Amino acid sequence: MLDRPVQSRTPLATAEPRPFAPRPPLGPGAAAPGYGESYAPAIEPEGMSVGVLLATLRRRRWVLILCALLFPIVAYVATRQMTPLYTATTKVMYDRQEYSDPVLRGPTAVLQDGTTDAVLASQVEVIRSLSVARRIVRQFELTRRPEFAWWLRDAERAGTLPFRIRAELADRLAPWSAELAELVAPRPIARTPPEERAEISAAEAVLDQLLVAVVRNSRVLQVQFTSEDPHLAQAVANLAAELYINDQLESKFAELRRANDWLDRRVAALRGELQATESRIAEIRARSGLARGVAAGIGTEQLSRMTADLTAAREQLATAEARLAAAQRGGGTDLTALGAGSVTAAIAAQNEAQREFERLSATYGRNHPEVRAAAARLAAANRAAGAETARVVSALTAEVQAQRARVASLEQSVRSQQEVLNETQAAEIQVAALERDAEALRALLRAVLERSQQTVSQNAIERPDARVLSPATLPVRPSFPRVTAFVAAAAVLGILFGLLVVWVLEQADSTIRSGDDLRGALGLPCFALIPTLRKGILGRHRAEDYVVRKPLSPYAEAIRTLRAALWLGADPPRIVLVTAARPGEGKTTTSISLARSAAMNGERVLLIDCDVRQPGVGRVFRAEGAPGVTDLLLGQATLEDILRRDHLTSLDYIPAGAAEIHSLGLFMSEAMVALLERVRRDYDLIVLDAPPALAMADARVVARLADATLLCVRWRDTPRSVVRNSLGLLEEARARVVGAALTRVDAKVHRRSGYADSEVYHPRYGGYFRE
Numbered sequence: 001m002l003d004r005p006v007q008s009r010t011p012l013a014t015a016e017p018r019p020f021a022p023r024p025p026l027g028p029g030a031a032a033p034g035y036g037e038s039y040a041p042a043i044e045p046e047g048m049s050v051g052v053l054l055a056t057l058r059r060r061r062w063v064l065i066l067c068a069l070l071f072p073i074v075a076y077v078a079t080r081q082m083t084p085l086y087t088a089t090t091k092v093m094y095d096r097q098e099y100s101d102p103v104l105r106g107p108t109a110v111l112q113d114g115t116t117d118a119v120l121a122s123q124v125e126v127i128r129s130l131s132v133a134r135r136i137v138r139q140f141e142l143t144r145r146p147e148f149a150w151w152l153r154d155a156e157r158a159g160t161l162p163f164r165i166r167a168e169l170a171d172r173l174a175p176w177s178a179e180l181a182e183l184v185a186p187r188p189i190a191r192t193p194p195e196e197r198a199e200i201s202a203a204e205a206v207l208d209q210l211l212v213a214v215v216r217n218s219r220v221l222q223v224q225f226t227s228e229d230p231h232l233a234q235a236v237a238n239l240a241a242e243l244y245i246n247d248q249l250e251s252k253f254a255e256l257r258r259a260n261d262w263l264d265r266r267v268a269a270l271r272g273e274l275q276a277t278e279s280r281i282a283e284i285r286a287r288s289g290l291a292r293g294v295a296a297g298i299g300t301e302q303l304s305r306m307t308a309d310l311t312a313a314r315e316q317l318a319t320a321e322a323r324l325a326a327a328q329r330g331g332g333t334d335l336t337a338l339g340a341g342s343v344t345a346a347i348a349a350q351n352e353a354q355r356e357f358e359r360l361s362a363t364y365g366r367n368h369p370e371v372r373a374a375a376a377r378l379a380a381a382n383r384a385a386g387a388e389t390a391r392v393v394s395a396l397t398a399e400v401q402a403q404r405a406r407v408a409s410l411e412q413s414v415r416s417q418q419e420v421l422n423e424t425q426a427a428e429i430q431v432a433a434l435e436r437d438a439e440a441l442r443a444l445l446r447a448v449l450e451r452s453q454q455t456v457s458q459n460a461i462e463r464p465d466a467r468v469l470s471p472a473t474l475p476v477r478p479s480f481p482r483v484t485a486f487v488a489a490a491a492v493l494g495i496l497f498g499l500l501v502v503w504v505l506e507q508a509d510s511t512i513r514s515g516d517d518l519r520g521a522l523g524l525p526c527f528a529l530i531p532t533l534r535k536g537i538l539g540r541h542r543a544e545d546y547v548v549r550k551p552l553s554p555y556a557e558a559i560r561t562l563r564a565a566l567w568l569g570a571d572p573p574r575i576v577l578v579t580a581a582r583p584g585e586g587k588t589t590t591s592i593s594l595a596r597s598a599a600m601n602g603e604r605v606l607l608i609d610c611d612v613r614q615p616g617v618g619r620v621f622r623a624e625g626a627p628g629v630t631d632l633l634l635g636q637a638t639l640e641d642i643l644r645r646d647h648l649t650s651l652d653y654i655p656a657g658a659a660e661i662h663s664l665g666l667f668m669s670e671a672m673v674a675l676l677e678r679v680r681r682d683y684d685l686i687v688l689d690a691p692p693a694l695a696m697a698d699a700r701v702v703a704r705l706a707d708a709t710l711l712c713v714r715w716r717d718t719p720r721s722v723v724r725n726s727l728g729l730l731e732e733a734r735a736r737v738v739g740a741a742l743t744r745v746d747a748k749v750h751r752r753s754g755y756a757d758s759e760v761y762h763p764r765y766g767g768y769f770r771e
Contacts, residue, residue, distance in 0.1 A: 055754015056506055063505065064498035071494025072487045079486050084478035086230035088237040091469040092221040092244065094123055115219055123221060123466070124212045127244045133203035133210070135243055136236055143198045147228050148205040151198070154190040162186070210240060220469060230475045237472035248464035256455055256462065263452040270448060274441040281434045288427030303417045310410035317403035324396040327389065342392075346385040353381035510719045514755035518713060518740055521720045522727055525739045527565035527710070529757060530558045530590060532744040544620045547593040548648045551600065552770035554747065554761070559597040562590075562741055566708065569738065573707030574680055577610075577735075579690040579699045580712040581726035586743035587712040588616035591689040599651040603684040607653040610702050611691040612663040615656035621646065628657025632675060633666040639678065652683070667701045676705055694726040703735030711740040715750070 057064060096115055126132075137143060146152040157163050163186045170185035193201065211224040223241050227233040357374040364371050512518050515526030531554055533543045541549045547556045566576060578594070580587040588611070595607040608629055609617035618624045623644060631637040632654075642654050666672060679686050688706055690699040703709045709730060713723055730737050751761040 052754065056502065057499075059749070059753045060502040060505060063501050064495065067494045067498030067501060068491060069494070071490040071497065075486045075490030076483065079481040079483045082481045083228055085226050085228060085480040086233045086475040086477075087224050087226045087479035088230070088233040088472035088475050090223040090237040090241040090472040091215075092223060092241050092466050093469045094120060094219045094221055094466045096465045117214075120214045120219065120221070123244075124214065126247070127212045127221065127223060127240060128207055128210060130200070130203055130207070132240060132243050132247075133206040134199055136206055136239055137199050137202045139239060140232065140235065142202045142206065143195075145232075148202040149198065150201065150205075151190045151192050157186075158189050206236070210236070221466070223472075225472075226479060234472045234474050241468055241471070245464045245466050245468065248466055249462070252462050252464065259455050260452065263448055263455060266448050267445065267452060270441055270445040274438055274445060277434050277438040277441060281431050281438070284427050284431050284434070288424055300421060303414065303421055306410060306414045306417055310407065310414055313403060313407045313410050317400065317407050320396060320400040320403045324393065324400050327393040327396050342388050346381070346388040350378070350381040350385040353378040509716075510721065511716045512713050512718065512720060512723065512742065513716050513753065514750075515742065515757045516755060517720075518742060522711075522723060522740060524711065524727075524737065525565070526742060526757070527739045528558045528562035528741045529715070529745045529750070529760060530562070530586070530593075530741055530743045531555050531747045531761070532715075542620070543589050544592045544596075545648065547597050548600065550770070552768075554769050555593075556597065557769065559590075559593045560601075562594055562710075563598050563601070565739060566710070573736075573738070574684065575676055575686045575688065575705070575707045577688040577690050577699075577703045577706035577709045578712060579693045579703065579709065579726075579730075580714070581694045581718055581722045582692045583614070585692070585712045585714045585718065587692075588620070588689050590710075590712050590741060590743055591687050592617065592620055595651050595653070595685070595687045596646065596649045598685050598687075599646070599649040604682070605651050605685045605687065606679050606683040607651060607687045607689065608679075609654065609656040609689050610667070610698065611689055612656045612659050612661070612698065613691065613696070615659065617653055617689055618655035621653060621655075623653075623655045626655050626657075628655035629675070630657035630659075630661055630663060630666060632657070633669060633671045634658075634661070635671070639675070664697055664701060667698055667705075672702075673705060692726070693730055694722060700729055700733035700735065703730055703737075704733050707736065708738040709735045711737055712743050713740050715742045715745040717744070 094115065096119070137148070142148040144152075146156060166184055166186040170181045173181040173184060192198065206225075209226045211226070213222050213224075214220070215222055223237050223244075225233050225237040225240065227236065353374065357371070357378045360368065360371045360374045512521060515529065518524060518526045533546055533555060538546060546553065547559050550556060566573060576594075578587050578591040591607060595605045599605040607617060609615050610629065612630055615624075615628075618626060618628065621644065626644070627637045627642050629642065632639060632642050637657075642657065644653055644655070645651070646653060676686070688702055690696075690702050693699040693703070693711075711723070711727065711730070727737060747761040750758050752758070
């Protein structure tokens with residue numbers, strides 16, 4: 001018997017009512033009740049740590065191993081089914097040669113400011129141009145290879161078995177249903193496209209397999225071509241590089257040709273301009289007289305002499321005009337001044353005759369013969385003076401006219417000479433300008449001719465901007481598929497997928513897997529982990545008899561642990577109800593094992609089967625059909641009539657009795673309360689085997705009458721939501737759920753799970769047990 005005195009029996013009439021401590025509602029951090037009025041806090045489950053992670057992987061290791069092996073195997077088989085591809089690589093060095101001649105950098109040459117990333121990217125696109133691809137197609141007749149001609153690959157489909165089957169089936173269905181035959185018939189074989197379109201399609205396929213990239217931090221272009229034929233891959237890679245270099249050289253030659261053509265046109269234009277300029281000079285010389293040797297200095301000297309003569313003539317004309325004016329005014333003095341002696345003598349005779357006439361007139365009067373004779377002489381003198389004066393004026397007039405004619409002639413000559421001189425000077429200025437233009441044209445023509453000679457010589461030394469560093473060699477190993485890399489990647493992917501599956505399984509697994517899970521999910525203490533009894537361990541024994549047959553086994557020790565947990569509370573219960581959330585949890589086996597284990601410890605134990613609809617105690621003890629608790633509650637039997645003794649231990653038990661009754665009303669009756677109070681006085685421990693609490697109301701009613709309720713939870717089988725729901729129903733019935741037990745635990749699996757309570761099944765404790 002346990003080292004704890006059994007409480008004295010209390011008569012039914014004097015027994016004090018058992019205090020009831022309601023359980024607080026479940027929730028995060030909710031407390032679990034003890035055996036008295038105190039409640040123990042729920043133990044939080046262990047957080048994610050390296051140990052927990054390793055334990056999880058250890059539990060799910062077969063899933064991880066399966067994924068880690070399945071993926072590489074599938075990858076290996078798949079790679080073996082793939083057509084191998086071979087890649088050949090040619091490396092080209094790009095080194096742009098800039099023209100030093102500014103003429104070649106002129107309108108016909110392409111300007112590039114050094115080798116930049118944009119320049120290298122442009123070269124990549126040049127190599128991958130459609131024109132290069134089409135020349136590759138023509139060179140190797142790739143339109144005849146199914147690898148590059150999709151219509152040839154489609155034609156191969158006609159020889160496949162599915163195509164023939166569908167075609168035959170369509171032919172058979174055609175007489176019956178044209179629509180069904182069209183639906184079943186295979187897709188028609190594609191026709192060969194026109195030559196131009198076929199070449200473009202093959203060129204596009206070539207571009208898909210032609211990879212050109214710039215080696216990082218360099219000017220090296222890497223040309224790669226992938227094909228099913230390694231020889232074709234090598235040839236195409238080398239040809240692409242060769243075409244690129246040849247195109248560059250041809251482009252340079254074209255630039256030089258364009259430069260030469262431009263220079264030739266420039267030379268012809270300069271020669272034409274020079275010839276036109278020289279012709280213009282000759283024409284101006286011929287028109288201006290410069291061709292006859294007339295110099296600007298001679299014309300200027302002649303103009304100076306003519307100007308001096310003109311000045312002198314103008315002075316003489318002025319003198320003649322003054323004398324003429326004086327002669328025309330009359331007067332002896334003026335005429336004398338003119339130097340005319342005859343005029344002076346005539347004027348003197350005239351003056352003398354005038355004085356004589358005036359004297360005689362003053363002396364004799366006007367009619368005196370001497371006065372008239374003097375008047376006649378005066379008149380003759382006047383006539384003689386007038387005639388002489390008229391002669392002098394006429395001479396002076398003639399002289400003035402002559403001088404005027406001379407002045408006019410000289411003025412005309414000066415004007416003519418001035419015009420000639422001006423025309424000559426303008427011609428000389430124009431000729432000088434034209435001669436300077438002609439000299440400039442000659443100099444430019446010489447420079448262009450020199451540039452033309454340089455461009456002609458450039459053809460002999462021109463080289464492309466790129467060169468082959470290393471030609472492609474024949475690939476001996478396929479570049480695709482890389483079996484080792486694929487298998488390694490598949491292994492990594494398999495491990496990652498396995499980890500994902502493990503995580504999903506862990507998240508999807510809502511069952512309770514350890515005592516920590518139970519405490520975290522329900523807030524209840526886990527009293528024991530009851531191991532499952534395999535057939536190999538049981539042998540000829542039954543699971544209910546194993547605790548008796550093998551009292552030193554781990555199973556018997558787990559049952560004793562459960563009994564100790566019930567006894568170690570502040571108020572050890574006498575009436576313990578054992579129930580579960582649903583059938584198959586092992587509650588009946590646990591009830592019988594707990595009762596037998598307590599009886600083997602020397603306690604007075606009574607086992608009552610309260611599961612009326614599916615009684616298990618009577619089946620185990622071979623008491624089916626015997627009167628039981630229902631008969632007692634109906635008043636059809638006494639306690640002594642239904643009380644039976646276990647044939648292996650000192651355990652007393654009461655079968656369920658008649659099943660075809662309304663048991664709920666019986667358990668709610670005063671007779672049931674009286675029964676429990678009576679047996680409480682006679683036994684140290686009363687174990688009630690109740691039906692599942694989730695579906696049957698009987699369990700909740702009987703749990704209300706028990707001192708403590710033990711909830712059995714099947715390890716890694718019952719969902720947490722189901723257990724929580726059943727626990728909630730028991731709490732609503734104000735049952736005192738003191739703890740739970742994990743049943744049917746696989747000891748080997750749980751030992752490798754990594755949970756803290758798996759230590760119980762470690763082999764190091766093997767010396768304490770005897771199977």
